[in-house]
Amino acid sequence: MTQAFWRTIMSVSEQTFSQLPYVRPDLSALKASIDVITSTLDASPDAEKTLAAIRSWNSVRMQFSTMHSLAEVRYTQNVADTEAKSEKEFFDAEYPTITEWFTSVIKRILASPHRDAIVGAFGNLFIKRLEAGDRTFDPSIKDLLVEETRLCTEYSDITASAKIDVDGTTYNLSSILKLQIDLDRDVRLKAVKAQYAWLEQNSERIEGIYDRLVKLRTERAHALGYPSYTEFRYEEFGRVDYTANDVAVFRQAVIDHVVPLVTRFRQAQARRLGLDQIELHDERVQFVDGNPLAEGDHDWIVDKAQRMYADLSPETHEFFDLMLQRELLDLKTRENKATGGYCTSFPTYGVPFIFANFNKTTHDVEVLTHEAGHAFQAYRSRTYDVPEYLWPTAEACEIHSMGMEFLTWPWMDLFFGKQTDKFRFYHLQGALLFLPYGCAVDQFQHWVYANPSATPAERNAEWKRLEGVYMPWRDASSVPYAAHGTQWQFQKHIIEAPFYYIDYALAQTCALQYWQRSLEDRTQ
Template identity: 45%
Template sequence: MKFPDFPYSRPDLEQQEIAFRAVLAELTAADGINEAIAAVEQIDLIRSGVATAYNIGYVRHSIDTRDEFYKAEKEWFDQHLPATEAWRMDYYRALLDSPHREALRAHFGDQLFHTAELSLKTFQPELIEDLQEENKGYSQYMQLKGGAEIELDGETYNLSSITPLEQDPDREKRKAASSAKWGWYAENREEIEGIYDSLVGLRTNMARKLGYDNYVALGYAKMNRTDYGPEQVAVFRDEVKRHIVPIAQELYRLQTERIGVDRLHYYDTAFQFPDGNPTPKGEMADTIDAARKLYDGLSKETGDFFRLLEERQLMDLEAKDGKATGGYCTYINDYGAPFIFSNFNRTSHDVDVLTHEFGHAFQVYSSRHQKPMEYNWPTYDAAEIHSMSMEFFAYPGVPDFFGDDADKYYFNHLAGAMRFLPYGCAVDEFQHLVYENPDWSPAERNAAWKRLEAEYLPHLDYSDMPHLDAGTFWQGQSHIFGMPFYYIDYCLAQICAFQFWLKDRQDHASAWADYVTLCKAGGSRSFLQLVELAKLENPFEAGVMEKIAGVIRERLGELQ
C-alpha cells in the first residue's frame, strides 16, 4: 500500500485503554513466562495502532499545515495523547513488578527495563494538563513558521524557499534575502519569545511536581540517557571548545579570504565559494536518480530499500507553500514504513537532508522486527549516528549529485560538520542555562545566547541586523522549542560518524558491516553499548576528539 492510501481514522482512546488494561491484567496474572511474553507483545500491538494513527496524521499535517482536517487532528492528539503516558507508566510498573521479571529480561534484554525504570521518574497523572499545553505551545511555534510569508522583490517566499537566495554570489542580494528572513523573525519576536517563555515555565513546573530542582534532570530522563549525564556532556563541550572551535575559526578565516570580504557578516556565512556554492545538477528528479544509483551501488539492501520508499510514496521532498519547515524521518508502525520528509530548495542541503534522513529510515526499517516497540528506534544520540554516518557513506554518489561541483561539496560537507559542532554545543549549553535559570526574562535568555556566541562562534557579525545582534538567533532552532536537550545528540553522533568515515576510507566492507550491525540492533542497547557494538570509540573519552580533529584538519587542507 502506498502512503497516500494509508487509511486514517482518529483512534478511540477509551476503547483502546479498555483493551490495553485487559492485557495488562493478563501480564500481571500470567502463570508462566510464555503468557507474560504474549501479553507484552499484545500491548505492543495496541500501542502501535495509536502511534500509527498519530504518525499518519502528523505527516499529512506537516505536508500542508493549512489543511484544516489534519490541523484539527494534530490539535486533538496534542490534547489527548498525553493521557496515554499513564498507560505506558502502568505497563512499566507491571514489568518491573512481574514475578517473571528476570525471565522477561532474559527474553527482551536489559534495555527495556532500564527504560522502564527511568521513564517512571518522568511522569505522574497530574502532569497531563501540562503535557497538553506543552504540545499546544510547540504546535503553535511550528504553525507560525510553516505559515511564514516573506516578501522580497515582488515575490513571496517561505522559510525554506528563501534559503537559495541567502547563498547568492551577489552580496547585496544575499544580504537582502537574509535581512528579509530575519526581518520576519523580528516581526514575530514577541510571539516567539512568549511561546518559549510559556514552554520553559510548563517544563519547570512539571519537574518540580516530580521532585526535581529544575527541568535539567527531567529532560535527561525523558531522553532516556542511562549511561551519561550533564557532567559528561559539559566535559564534551569543553573538548569542543579546545579542539574544534580553533579549527572552525580557521575555516571561517579562510572563507573570508576565499569570498573576498573584509569580515563575515551574518549574510555571508552560508556563501562558501566565490563562484557559488555546490548545487545539485538538474532538477529534483535528477537528485532522486542520483540517489537511486548511489544506493544501488552501496549495497543490495540499500538499493531495494530506496525503491521501496519510491514505490510506496514514502517520501515528500519538495518545498511547498504551507509545508512545515525542516526535515525528519518518522515510522508508521503498523505498515513497517519509514517516511522521509524534507524541503528541497535546490541547494546542497537537499543532498545532506536526503542522505541523513535515509540513514534514519534505513535503520528503523532494519530493526522493524525488534521487539518490543521501544527497540524500533534507539535513543536520539545513537539514532543520529546512523543518519550522520550515512552522509559519509553517500560520498561515492557525490559526483552524480553535483557534477563539476563535487570537490566543492566534499570540502563543504566535511568543513560544515566541523563548523556545526561549536553551534550544536552552544545550543546545548544555552538550554542548560535556561532551565537552570527558569525565571529569566526573554532579554536575559537572549543575553545568555549572545555570551555563548562569543565563546563558540566569535566570527559572527550582526552589526547591521539589530534583531540578531540582540542574541535572538536561537529563536529559529525548532529543537529548542520542541525537544529540549536533543541537540547535543547531533554532536555526540558527529564524532561517531567521523569514525565511520575514517573506517570507510580504510576498509569499506568492514565499516559497512559494522554499520549494518548497528542499524539492526535498533534501540536494544544504550548509547554507549551501541557505540561499542559498532566498534567505535567512546566520544566522551579524553583524546578521541583531538585525534579525529587532527585527521580532519589534514584532509581539509588537502581539499582546500
C-alpha cells in the first residue's frame, strides 16, 4: 500500500459507506513498511528520528485498522455473503502474524533510550498500553489466536443464521423479542419457549465451542506465564488501574444494595401486570397496557433523532448529519445479519459506523442513543494520530454510550409522545435492573476461568446458582431448558469478548451520575 494510495484514500471525505474503498492489505508491502521502521529504530537514531519512526508506525496501524474494520462490518451485515466472509477469514488468519510484526516495533520502542521524549510526544498511557501488549503476545500463541477467532466466528454464524418458527412465521434472535413483549401472556410464553428450543437444538455446538474457547484461552495465558486467563485478560484488556479484587468489591455492593431494590421493582411489576409472580416470559413487559414504543418506524425514528441531535449541541448536529449523509448507520434487522449492536470506526477515513437491529421494541431508541454515544466520541477523536487514543478502554467507552442515553432524555417526547413519562420510568428502572445481570455475567466468567476443566453441565449449574444470587425473582419453571441455567449462552460477550461486561455495570453507575447532574444543571 503506497503513500499515493493512501493520499487517494484521504480524498473520499464525501463518500457514503458503500462507496468507501476497501483493499485487502498487501502483506508483503505491510511487512516492508514494518521492516523500514524497525531498521530505523535499530540504527540508534536521535529522539527526533525515533518519534518520526513511531509516527510512521502509528499511520501504518491506522491504515490497517481501517481495512480490518471495513471487513468486519461487511461480514456482520450478512454472514452468508461469501466474499465478505472470505475477507474476514483473511484477517482472522493473518492478524496474529501482523500482531507479531507490530510487537517487533513495540519491543524497540520500549527499549529506546529516548523514553522521556516518547512520553512527552505520546503520553505515558501510550507506553503503558504498549507494555501490556508486549506482555500479552508471543509468536508461540499465534495458532491459538487463529483457532480462537475461528471458533468465535462459528458462534456468530450460528446465532446470526437462527431461524425460529412461531405459528408459521420465521424470526431471528433479534426479531423474536417483539413477541416477548406481547400483551398476550400465551404469545410471550410461546416465543420464549421457541427461542430456548432453538438454543437446545444448537446447545451441543454452542457448548462445544465455548468449552474449546475456555481451554484455548487458558492455554494461551499459561504459555505466557499467567496463573489463569483472568489475570491475562485484565492486562490484555487494558485494565491498568483496577483489579479483579476491586471488581469483586463492586459486585458485592450490587448484591447488598441493588439486588434488594430491584427485587422490589419486580414485585411491583407483578402487581402492575396482575400476576402473583413474574416468570421468565413476563420479565420484558413492564406495563399492563404495554411497554412504551416509538410512534413510528425506522425512518421516522432516525428523522426524530436528527432533530434531537441538532438541538442538543452544534457538535452533535454536525456529527449526526454526517452519519446520515454518508449512510454510516445500519439499523434494520434482517436475515443473516449478526445479532446485537455495536459501533466501530474507520480511522483513515475519520468516520464512525453504527450497527444495530431494530425490532420494534423500546430498545430501538435506546440502542440508537447508546451507539450514537460511542460514535460521537469516536467522531470527536477522529483527528488523533495515536491509535491507542482513538478509543478509551471499555469501561470509559461505555460511559460515553450510557451517558448519551440519559443526556438525550429531554427529547424523548419526540419519540414517545404521551408515553414519555412511561419511557423514562422504563429506562431508569432498566438501568438499575441491569446492574445485577451485568455482575452475574462477570462473576460467571471469573468462575469459568478459575475452573477451566468444568463441564458444560457444571457451567450451567453455576449460572443457575448466580441467578439465585443476583436475580432471585427469576422463575423459569415454564421453560424447562432455561431452568437448567442456559441463558448465558445467548450473551455473545461471554463467547466472543471475555470479561467485557462488567464495563457496562461500572459505566452505568457513572451514567446515572450524569443523569442526576443534568437534572440539576444541564449547562454543566
